[in-house]
Amino acid sequence: MNRRRADFTSSLYLGMRHASTELPGWSALTTGRPAALGLPPVADGVAKALAELQGTEAVLLARSTLHAFADCLEVLAGEQTGIVLDVAAYPIARWAVRRAAGMGRPVLRIPHHDLGSLAAALDRLHARGLRPLVVADGVCGGCGKPFPLATTASRLPAKNGLLLLDDTQSLGLFGERPGPGHPFGDGGGGSLRLAGAKGPVVLVSSLAKAFGAPIAAISGPAVLTEKIRKHGGSAMHASPPSTVDIAAAAHALRLNRVEGNALRERLATRIRLFRRACGEQGLPLSGGLFPVQATPPVAAPRGKRLLDRLAAAGIDAFLRRDCRGGTALTLVITATHTTGEITETAAVLSAAWNREAERED
CATH class of the missing domain: 3.90.1150.10 (Aspartate Aminotransferase, domain 1)
Incomplete structure (x- = not known):
C-alpha cells in the first residue's frame, strides 16, 4: 500500500475539519432571504461567542471577507475619509480599497509595517481635513509578523481615525500573553488579544483557516457593526452565511474552548x-x-x-x-x-x- x-x-x-457527523442536521442550506432580513437563529450565539473571544463589543457575520471588506469600505470610508493602505495587505482588502478609490476616496500607499510612513500619511490626511482609515493585515501571511497595532491605534484618536484589519491569519492562532510554554498565547482571539490593545479598530476575519469554517466576521464597536449591518450593500443584496457554515463556526468555537x-x-x-x-x-x-x-x-x-x-x-x-x-x-x-x-x-x-x-x- x-x-x-x-x-x-x-x-x-489547527486541523479543524467539521465532518457532517460532527454537526447538527439541517433542513435547508439558506433562508432564501437577504442577510438584512435576518440570519439563522444560531448565528446570534456564534456572533456573541466570537465577540467575547476577540475582545470586541459586537460581531456581524458575513459570507466571505470579500463581502465583509466591500461593506466596511462602503460604510466606513465616507466622503471626508482618506485611506492609508499597507502595500502588502491581502489582495481582498486591496480590491475593496480599489473600489473605494473608484468612488473618489484618496488612497495613500505606505511600505509594509513602516510606522514612519504611516505617521506621515496620517498627518497629510489630517491636514486636508480628512478622517484617516488605515487598512492592513493583523498578521502578515508573508513574513508572519504582526502589524504594529497598539502603536497605530494609539495615534488614531487624535486624528479621528480608524484601523481596519484583516485578522484572518491571526484569528484562532494568536491570543493573550504569549510565553515560552505557549508561544501563540492563550485563547486564539487574534490581534486585539495579542496586542492587549483597545481603540478605534474594526476586524475583518475569515474563520476558514485556523478554525476551518468558511464564514467571515466583522468585529468591532457595536455602533460601527450596526451601521455596517444596516447600510452594507451585501446585507441587502446577498444571502447570509449558510446554515452549515454557521454550524461549522459554532463547532469550531466549541473545539477551541476545549482543545x-x-x-x-x-x-x-x-x-x-x-x-x-x-x-x-x-x-x-x-x-x-x-x-x-x-x-x-x-x-x-x-x-x-x-x-x-x-x-x-x-x-x-x-x-x-x-x-x-x-x-x-x-x-x-x-x-x-x-x-x-x-x-x-x-x-x-x-x-x-x-x-x-x-x-x-
Missing part, C-alpha cells in the same frame, strides 16, 4: 521542528513561528525544479510571492502533520535546495 502524500498546501492550521491551546502548542512544536531540521541542513526559512514557512527567494525555473523534486517524493508544496515581492517555495505546517512527515520533508527539501545551489555554483 502506498503511503499518503504529505500535503503542505492546506491552511487548516484550542493544546492544538496551538502542537502546531508550534511542529513549526519549530521543521525550522530546526532545515536550518541544521543549511536551509534558512522565513516565517518565524507562523505556519507559513518559505525558502529564500528563488527564480521561477529553480522553484519549479524544487517543486518537482518534492512531488516525486510525495510532498505537495507551492510557489508564491512574499510580502517583499520575491517568489519563494512555500510550505504550510499544520497541527495534523506527524513528526515523521516534518523531518522527512525537511530532509528532502534541504537536499533538493543544496543540490540546486551546487548546480548554480
Whole structure:
C-alpha cells in the first residue's frame, strides 16, 4: 500500500475539519432571504461567542471577507475619509480599497509595517481635513509578523481615525500573553488579544483557516457593526452565511474552548521542528513561528525544479510571492502533520535546495 502524500498546501492550521457527523442536521442550506432580513437563529450565539473571544463589543457575520471588506469600505470610508493602505495587505482588502478609490476616496500607499510612513500619511490626511482609515493585515501571511497595532491605534484618536484589519491569519492562532510554554498565547482571539490593545479598530476575519469554517466576521464597536449591518450593500443584496457554515463556526468555537491551546502548542512544536531540521541542513526559512514557512527567494525555473523534486517524493508544496515581492517555495505546517512527515520533508527539501545551489555554483 502506498503511503499518503504529505500535503503542505492546506491552511487548516489547527486541523479543524467539521465532518457532517460532527454537526447538527439541517433542513435547508439558506433562508432564501437577504442577510438584512435576518440570519439563522444560531448565528446570534456564534456572533456573541466570537465577540467575547476577540475582545470586541459586537460581531456581524458575513459570507466571505470579500463581502465583509466591500461593506466596511462602503460604510466606513465616507466622503471626508482618506485611506492609508499597507502595500502588502491581502489582495481582498486591496480590491475593496480599489473600489473605494473608484468612488473618489484618496488612497495613500505606505511600505509594509513602516510606522514612519504611516505617521506621515496620517498627518497629510489630517491636514486636508480628512478622517484617516488605515487598512492592513493583523498578521502578515508573508513574513508572519504582526502589524504594529497598539502603536497605530494609539495615534488614531487624535486624528479621528480608524484601523481596519484583516485578522484572518491571526484569528484562532494568536491570543493573550504569549510565553515560552505557549508561544501563540492563550485563547486564539487574534490581534486585539495579542496586542492587549483597545481603540478605534474594526476586524475583518475569515474563520476558514485556523478554525476551518468558511464564514467571515466583522468585529468591532457595536455602533460601527450596526451601521455596517444596516447600510452594507451585501446585507441587502446577498444571502447570509449558510446554515452549515454557521454550524461549522459554532463547532469550531466549541473545539477551541476545549482543545484550542493544546492544538496551538502542537502546531508550534511542529513549526519549530521543521525550522530546526532545515536550518541544521543549511536551509534558512522565513516565517518565524507562523505556519507559513518559505525558502529564500528563488527564480521561477529553480522553484519549479524544487517543486518537482518534492512531488516525486510525495510532498505537495507551492510557489508564491512574499510580502517583499520575491517568489519563494512555500510550505504550510499544520497541527495534523506527524513528526515523521516534518523531518522527512525537511530532509528532502534541504537536499533538493543544496543540490540546486551546487548546480548554480
